[in-house]
Amino acid sequence: MGKKTKKLTWISVLQILTVAALLGYMQFAVKTGRISKIFIAAPTDIVTKGTDLAVSGKLWPHLLLTLQEVLAGYALAAGIGILLGFLWVLFPKLEKYMSVFCSAIMAVPKTAVLPLLILWFGIGFQSKVFLIFLFGVFTILYNTVTGAKQCSEDYVKVARVFEATRLQLVFRVMVPAALPSVFNGLRLAAATALTGVVFAEMQSAKAGLGFLLSEAQNNLDTARVFFIIILITLISVGFVKIIQGIEYIVCHKWRKV
Amino acid sequence: MPTIKISHLYKTYAGSDGEGTDALEDISLEIRDGEFVCVVGPSGCGKSTLLEIVAGLLKHDSGSVTLDGVPVNGTSRDIGVVFQSPSLYPWRTVARNIALGMEFSRVPKAEQEKRLKKYIELMNLKGFENKYPGQLSGGMRQRAGIARALVMDPKVILMDEPFSAVDHLTRCTLQDELVRIRQEEKKTVLFITHDLNEAVYLADRVILLSPRPGRIQEEYTVSTPSPRSRGDEYLNHLAARIMADINRGSREEAPEYSI
Ligand SMILES: Nc1ncnc2c1ncn2[C@@H]1O[C@H](COP(=O)(O)OP(=O)(O)OP(=O)(O)O)[C@@H](O)[C@H]1O
Ligand SMILES: [Mg+2]
Numbered sequence: 001m002g003k004k005t006k007k008l009t010w011i012s013v014l015q016i017l018t019v020a021a022l023l024g025y026m027q028f029a030v031k032t033g034r035i036s037k038i039f040i041a042a043p044t045d046i047v048t049k050g051t052d053l054a055v056s057g058k059l060w061p062h063l064l065l066t067l068q069e070v071l072a073g074y075a076l077a078a079g080i081g082i083l084l085g086f087l088w089v090l091f092p093k094l095e096k097y098m099s100v101f102c103s104a105i106m107a108v109p110k111t112a113v114l115p116l117l118i119l120w121f122g123i124g125f126q127s128k129v130f131l132i133f134l135f136g137v138f139t140i141l142y143n144t145v146t147g148a149k150q151c152s153e154d155y156v157k158v159a160r161v162f163e164a165t166r167l168q169l170v171f172r173v174m175v176p177a178a179l180p181s182v183f184n185g186l187r188l189a190a191a192t193a194l195t196g197v198v199f200a201e202m203q204s205a206k207a208g209l210g211f212l213l214s215e216a217q218n219n220l221d222t223a224r225v226f227f228i229i230i231l232i233t234l235i236s237v238g239f240v241k242i243i244q245g246i247e248y249i250v251c252h253k254w255r256k257v
Numbered sequence: 258m259p260t261i262k263i264s265h266l267y268k269t270y271a272g273s274d275g276e277g278t279d280a281l282e283d284i285s286l287e288i289r290d291g292e293f294v295c296v297v298g299p300s301g302c303g304k305s306t307l308l309e310i311v312a313g314l315l316k317h318d319s320g321s322v323t324l325d326g327v328p329v330n331g332t333s334r335d336i337g338v339v340f341q342s343p344s345l346y347p348w349r350t351v352a353r354n355i356a357l358g359m360e361f362s363r364v365p366k367a368e369q370e371k372r373l374k375k376y377i378e379l380m381n382l383k384g385f386e387n388k389y390p391g392q393l394s395g396g397m398r399q400r401a402g403i404a405r406a407l408v409m410d411p412k413v414i415l416m417d418e419p420f421s422a423v424d425h426l427t428r429c430t431l432q433d434e435l436v437r438i439r440q441e442e443k444k445t446v447l448f449i450t451h452d453l454n455e456a457v458y459l460a461d462r463v464i465l466l467s468p469r470p471g472r473i474q475e476e477y478t479v480s481t482p483s484p485r486s487r488g489d490e491y492l493n494h495l496a497a498r499i500m501a502d503i504n505r506g507s508r509e510e511a512p513e514y515s516i
Contacts (some may be wrong), residue, residue: 042321154344161338162358162409172361176348254348254389 041223050227059212065232066209069125070239073132074193080180081137083191085144090170095145106138109198123204128197135196136189142189147181148174154184180255183247190243194236261288261311261413261445266320268306280306280355281472283322286464286473293446294438295456297499298374298466298474299507304449305341305470310414311447312338324413334362341420343402344392352377353399358409360381376404379434400431407438413445420455429487432459436483453496458485465499467506475499476508 023043029035037045053059074202084126087094114131121127151174162245201210209232266325268281270445280286280303285480288294296304309315310321313332322329345354352373353360359369376384380400399422406414420428432455439446450456456463467474481491 008430025266085501110305152344154342155346157340158346158357161332161336161406162313164361165333165348165462173346176346177347179283251348252390254317 004189007055015098035041038220040231041226045223045228049221049223050231052226053212053224062208062212062255065125065207067150067235069128069197069208070132070193070235072125073129073197074136074189075128076133077136078140078186079191080133080202081140083186085141085182086148086170086174086178088141088145089148089174094165102138102141110134110196114200115204117200118204123206128200128205130191131200135192137194139189140182140185143185144182145176147184150181151177179251183243183251187240187243190234190240193239194232198232259445260290260325261286262321262326263287263307263311265474266307266319267317267318267323268303269317270306270374271382271464276395278423279312281317282472282514283375284471284473288447291439291445293444293448293459293461295448295450295460295463296466297450297453297503298471299465299468300501302360302466302469302470305417307466308338308449311439312336312415314338319342328487334409335412336399337406337409337414339403339406339414339416341417343398343405345401345405347390347399350387350389351367351382351393351397354390354401355404355408357405361465364407373410373411376408378406379438380404380428394440395506399423411444414439416446416448418449418451427481428455435459440483443468453499454492456499457495458487463495463499463507465502471484475502 026040027042027044030037030040030045041049046171084098088098110131113134114127117127117130121130155173155177156169159169164173197208198210198213201208202214203210205211209228213228213232216222216228263284263286266281266284269277269279271277276515277281284307296307298304306315310317311329313336314331324333329336345351346357349357355376356369356373356379359372364372373386377386382397382400382404385393386395390401393401399419403416403419420431423431435446436459438444447495448456448459455478457477462474463477463479465475465477466472477495479492479495
């Protein structure tokens with residue numbers, strides 16, 4: 001046991017050294033002019049640019065907008081995906097009718113639809129929200145359906161013996177039985193939500209982190225590009241962690257999450 | 258007078274290939290108020306099918322099942338069921354699982370707690386009320402499944418191999434517990450088991466079903482008064498006789514199944 005811990009520690013040290021060496025080299029290479037700062041950025045420059053953006057106040061409206069778009073699109077995808085998933089299982093005819101259309105829409109690469117979304121909703125808030133919605137809704141829908149169908153027949157039998165009403169059967173048996181699978185979908189969708197919004201903002205927007213990113217790119221401000229990439233990554237990871245946290249709070253007592 | 262009356266019951270499962278499976282054939286059986294009837298028979302002969310029909314969980318093809326003269330037509334508050342596998346809800350604590358039926362039928366909270374306490378003690382689950390099923394042993398889960406049925410105080414209890422997953426020692430304790438409960442609370446019990454010694458130890462009457470399709474092959478009345486002793490010579494002898502009849506039954510059926 002002690003040996004294993006020691007081994008792990010050594011690996012961690014090695015990992016930290018690798019990162020430090022990489023950062024050190026970036027700093028050295030840019031500052032001595034070996035590599036042009038158009039290609040990579042010195043870590044200190046990334047920090048300075050980031051601080052500038054934050055202190056000058058330029059960052060916040062963009063950050064806020066992107067977060068709002070993600071939250072709105074994701075909430076919409078979660079709400080509709082989960083609701084529709086349960087409706088499909090409760091009314092199999094509905095699934096039969098809708099699933100062909102859903103499969104067809106799902107097969108379209110979402111980013112290719114962006115031009116249409118812009119035509120329909122403009123380049124503002126709405127087109128972004130809709131794209132994020134499209135990115136997430138099918139993952140959530142199909143995971144919910146799988147979960148609700150998995151609700152074992154034995155659970156339903158027990159409920160029938162106790163004369164559960166239809167509502168009780170749905171909310172006290174089917175929904176909790178499907179929860180693990182629903183959260184699976186929510187987690188996967190959270191991981192892709194940022195991809196959608198950043199892509200859309202880079203293509204066409206007047207604000208947002210994606211817009212900032214392409215602006216920095218156009219100005220050949222590579223340090224700022226690095227900073228925004230790091231920021232977006234952190235938001236994305238944080239988002240997934242929040243969903244996992246909710247899952248933990250809801251399910252950890254009875255499930256090993 | 259509460260009686261289960263089954264007459265000329267037939268059940269065939271529809272198969273996907275058009276070939277149905279005949280599960281039950283011409284079953285007629287009357288279970289009197291307060292009687293303890295065990296059903297035994299080879300695996301796949303239709304015991305669980307019979308139980309689910311009486312429970313109102315499964316529709317039969319022809320014949321009739323009545324409880325107190327009223328046709329069984331869907332599940333009923335008067336009938337409690339203990340399933341072959343307890344199927345507790347993993348997202349509920351043991352106590353909330355046992356309270357499931359009371360919750361569904363909106364029994365007041367105070368009353369729920371009172372009854373819970375009694376059956377948790379009775380089933381020896383004290384200290385595990387707030388654990389989740391995933392944290393229990395197989396035997397504890399079965400006991401929770403039994404408590405979940407008993408706590409609703411049904412007149413009739415249907416039990417499908419309820420002790421199959423417990424070790425021998427726990428099994429004996431649970432059997433004695435069941436004998437006590439049904440004497441104290443005057444329950445009518447239909448009990449399915451594979452274990453002939455268990456059947457003769459518990460039952461007033463043992464019904465032997467033939468291999469599929471299940472027909473009533475033989476009936477045995479066990480008149481030994483309780484408390485019974487496990488080593489009882491008459492009971493052992495009866496179990497051996499049932500065993501012999503089972504073997505005879507499957508031999509007679511043999512030609513049907515060969516080739
Ligand atoms: N849902 C079903 N669809 C089709 N056939 C079924 C179904 N359920 C049971 N059967 C068949 O009906 C027969 C009786 O099944 P049943 O479960 O009642 O047997 P059993 O006596 O309880 O067996 P065991 O002792 O193994 O529990 C079996 O041959 C089984 O294959
Ligand atoms: Mg069975």
